[in-house]
Amino acid sequence: MILSLKILIFSTLIIVGYYFFYSEYIKLNNYEFTENKGNQLFDDVNINIKNFETTKQKDNKKNYANTHETDVSYDKIEIIVSKGDTFLSILKEFNISEKKSFEIISEIEKLFDLRKLKVKNKIFFYVNTKNSIKKIEFNKNINEKLIVSVNSNSVEIENKILKKTSYQTSKDFNINNSLYSDGLKNNLPPDILIKLIRLFSFDLDFQRDIKKNTLVSVSYEFDQINDNDKLEYKDILYALISINGNKLEYFKFLTNDGFIDYFNKDGKNVKKSILKTPLDGARLSSNFGMRKHPILGYNKMHKGVDFAAPTGTPIYAGGNGVIEYIGNNGGYGKYIRIRHNNEYKTAYGHMSGFKKGLSKGARVNQGEIIGYVGSTGRSTGPHLHYEIIFQNKQINPLKLKLPSGKVLKGDELSKFQREAKRIYADHLNQLYE
Numbered sequence: 001m002i003l004s005l006k007i008l009i010f011s012t013l014i015i016v017g018y019y020f021f022y023s024e025y026i027k028l029n030n031y032e033f034t035e036n037k038g039n040q041l042f043d044d045v046n047i048n049i050k051n052f053e054t055t056k057q058k059d060n061k062k063n064y065a066n067t068h069e070t071d072v073s074y075d076k077i078e079i080i081v082s083k084g085d086t087f088l089s090i091l092k093e094f095n096i097s098e099k100k101s102f103e104i105i106s107e108i109e110k111l112f113d114l115r116k117l118k119v120k121n122k123i124f125f126y127v128n129t130k131n132s133i134k135k136i137e138f139n140k141n142i143n144e145k146l147i148v149s150v151n152s153n154s155v156e157i158e159n160k161i162l163k164k165t166s167y168q169t170s171k172d173f174n175i176n177n178s179l180y181s182d183g184l185k186n187n188l189p190p191d192i193l194i195k196l197i198r199l200f201s202f203d204l205d206f207q208r209d210i211k212k213n214t215l216v217s218v219s220y221e222f223d224q225i226n227d228n229d230k231l232e233y234k235d236i237l238y239a240l241i242s243i244n245g246n247k248l249e250y251f252k253f254l255t256n257d258g259f260i261d262y263f264n265k266d267g268k269n270v271k272k273s274i275l276k277t278p279l280d281g282a283r284l285s286s287n288f289g290m291r292k293h294p295i296l297g298y299n300k301m302h303k304g305v306d307f308a309a310p311t312g313t314p315i316y317a318g319g320n321g322v323i324e325y326i327g328n329n330g331g332y333g334k335y336i337r338i339r340h341n342n343e344y345k346t347a348y349g350h351m352s353g354f355k356k357g358l359s360k361g362a363r364v365n366q367g368e369i370i371g372y373v374g375s376t377g378r379s380t381g382p383h384l385h386y387e388i389i390f391q392n393k394q395i396n397p398l399k400l401k402l403p404s405g406k407v408l409k410g411d412e413l414s415k416f417q418r419e420a421k422r423i424y425a426d427h428l429n430q431l432y433e
């Protein structure tokens with residue numbers, strides 16, 4: 001870190017020397033340096049350019065090149081945070097008074113907790129020929145950037161929301177080993193692969209059902225943050241898994257009651273309405289039925305199933321529905337109950353915390369994170385106590401005969417079919433264009 005700074009300062013001095021003689025030339029060089037960023041996108045995410053050319057651009061204002069907010073008369077210095085660095089120790093590498101340093105830090109702290117700065121984070125400093133800081137820029141998170149302007153008698157800070165461009169793209173591949181590993185080999189982002197697995201997990205046992213040469217075809221949306229080229233993956237629009245000619249396919253659709261859901265060509269929500277296991281990687285630790293209660297010590301009916309999982313493991317909503325209870329609930333500890341329809345509810349106990357922003361009356365979609373495994377209430381260790389309630393009585397989730405999902409009818413069905421046709425046409429366009 002110190003060595004690289006020395007190199008930077010040394011090269012800055014050389015540039016300063018050149019500046020007097022070849023000022024215009026250096027300006028040109030700087031300009032090219034900031035322009036250079038465009039292609040990084042492809043290296044970072046390992047998407048090959050050919051695939052990218054087939055992506056559809058929704059926003060015509062898109063521009064891969066960096067924007068020119070940089071005043072070319074300042075030198076731009078990139079500092080990569082190393083272990084042991086603090087913001088103050090980084091500032092000390094520049095020509096700056098202690099008073100000014102603290103002024104800058106206190107301004108930043110109003111909008112960003114500097115302790116959250118991580119190793120490998122990048123901070124950009126714009127300095128004049130005396131190595132005095134004129135401007136500091138760094139990303140607060142994937143969507144926001146802080147810009148600190150340092151003037152002789154003031155420090156100003158701006159929180160800039162970064163502009164995004166939305167895209168959609170399509171890929172297809174054959175499975176030779178597993179959906180996940182072959183997906184990665186074919187440059188599908190892990191975020192999309194996880195969604196794909198979750199989408200088909202109601203129909204397929206990925207260990208047993210997937211045969212060699214299973215075809216997977218998928219279309220999905222993503223945003224690119226224009227300023228830093230980072231990508232954010234969004235929803236799957238269309239997905240097909242074809243095993244020996246047996247096709248399973250889903251189209252994304254926003255239903256009239258406001259849920260984003262997936263339907264087959266006929267408008268049937270092939271998804272079953274309630275998950276039997278609303279978390280990943282959990283082990284069933286206590287079944288439904290009579291048992292000696294681990295804390296109370298006497299025989300008692302266990303009206304749910306327990307899944308042992310580490311504290312903090314995300315818990316998913318077992319089905320689409322509305323939260324009817326969220327908060328502390330006696331022996332259940334931190335507890336959520338979701339009403340799915342007239343007959344079915346699910347309940348979740350002993351949670352360590354709830355997903356931020358959830359409250360009573362909120363709508364949740366199946367598979368959406370609602371909270372995290374914990375050990376609150378009457379509990380001997382981190383686990384999820386899960387109940388499925390049918391006509392106000394707890395039933396054994398593992399013996400649940402799943403009710404069929406929603407079927408679209410009338411106007412909603414016509415709307416879905418138009419939408420599905422468009423999604424499919426776009427998908428083929430992107431694959432074969």
Ligand SMILES: [Zn+2]
Pocket residue numbers: 286302304305306384385386
């Ligand atoms: Zn339990």
